[in-house]
Amino acid sequence: MTRRTTIAAFSFALAAAAANETQRGTVNHDPEVVARSFAAFAEVNVRWDQDYVYVEADSMPRHQMMVGIRSWNRQVPIPQPYFGSNAFRLPLRPRFATSTVSGKESLFRGAIAVAANGVPIFNPIKQDGRTDTNLAGELDIFGGHAGRADDYHYHLAPVHLADQIGSGLPVAWALDGFPIFAYSEADGSEARNLDWLNGHSHAGSAYHYHATRQYPYLNGGFRGEVALRNGEVAVQPRARRVRPFTRPLRGAEITGFERRGQNSFRLEFELRGEEHSVGYTILPDGGAKFVFTDGSGQSRSEVYRGGRSPLEGRARERDRNRRQRGDIRRRD
Numbered sequence: 001m002t003r004r005t006t007i008a009a010f011s012f013a014l015a016a017a018a019a020n021e022t023q024r025g026t027v028n029h030d031p032e033v034v035a036r037s038f039a040a041f042a043e044v045n046v047r048w049d050q051d052y053v054y055v056e057a058d059s060m061p062r063h064q065m066m067v068g069i070r071s072w073n074r075q076v077p078i079p080q081p082y083f084g085s086n087a088f089r090l091p092l093r094p095r096f097a098t099s100t101v102s103g104k105e106s107l108f109r110g111a112i113a114v115a116a117n118g119v120p121i122f123n124p125i126k127q128d129g130r131t132d133t134n135l136a137g138e139l140d141i142f143g144g145h146a147g148r149a150d151d152y153h154y155h156l157a158p159v160h161l162a163d164q165i166g167s168g169l170p171v172a173w174a175l176d177g178f179p180i181f182a183y184s185e186a187d188g189s190e191a192r193n194l195d196w197l198n199g200h201s202h203a204g205s206a207y208h209y210h211a212t213r214q215y216p217y218l219n220g221g222f223r224g225e226v227a228l229r230n231g232e233v234a235v236q237p238r239a240r241r242v243r244p245f246t247r248p249l250r251g252a253e254i255t256g257f258e259r260r261g262q263n264s265f266r267l268e269f270e271l272r273g274e275e276h277s278v279g280y281t282i283l284p285d286g287g288a289k290f291v292f293t294d295g296s297g298q299s300r301s302e303v304y305r306g307g308r309s310p311l312e313g314r315a316r317e318r319d320r321n322r323r324q325r326g327d328i329r330r331r332d
């Protein structure tokens, strides 16, 4: 066989795979296989019903956050209640949409995917519809930062999780129900022939997205059907804001972050050659106390009162989930 016919045969196989999917209209995921992608992360809880896999987590990854940010909005990571009815929802039978959604034209707010460690992933282009957060220096060394509700999220594919997850499993799932793999295929070869959404199908592998080192970095929109509302995915977890959002602090560079206790954190940053810090503690009522210390050692504090305790809320959600799982077992 000549090289040209090999390529033609290969292209035909790709086209055939894609056509099969389109004709079938759906891909059927085994929920146990979907759950396996999250299994390396004890902080993530996964459950499912007939139609969806639900992913629950508090959006606080176990790696260091925030360090490396050079353009900072002064927000910090606070655990979020992405549990129960506020969990991520992945369709078990994703289907190609009749018209695809471009991340260059919408999806500038909210999550477009969820990482294998339960951290939300937003469009690499931020709310203004123009700025590439990666090129703008707004992301830490893992491609994440805290948003306006002090909600930590990534804007890039979490390829740093690949080693923990193991080969052949995705590093994230797009909210249209198609998986997102790191740069390579399961056999270690570099992903090729990606469409403008960073996706493709190939022999033995239904449609999936890949990470890339340049824009769009991950799914550049949605190939699959997703219900949108006001330009964002309609059903997705909502962050809980404890304080008004803050203004960017020009010239600051985040140099340190540590979790000092279950509910206590400290962030350090450098501004014009001086070390500053923000210590903060989540209060039992769901509020937060912040202590800001400037370069001369002067401190000031701010306290925000919460409503009901997010910890109580979390326990309630867990009880409810346990009951739901019991229901599912009984039905089976």
Ligand SMILES: [Zn+2]
Residues within 6 Å of the ligand: 122, 126, 133, 145, 146, 147, 153, 155
């Ligand atoms: Zn963001």
Ligand SMILES: [Zn+2]
Residues within 6 Å of the ligand: 181, 184, 185, 191, 192, 200, 208, 210
């Ligand atoms: Zn691939």
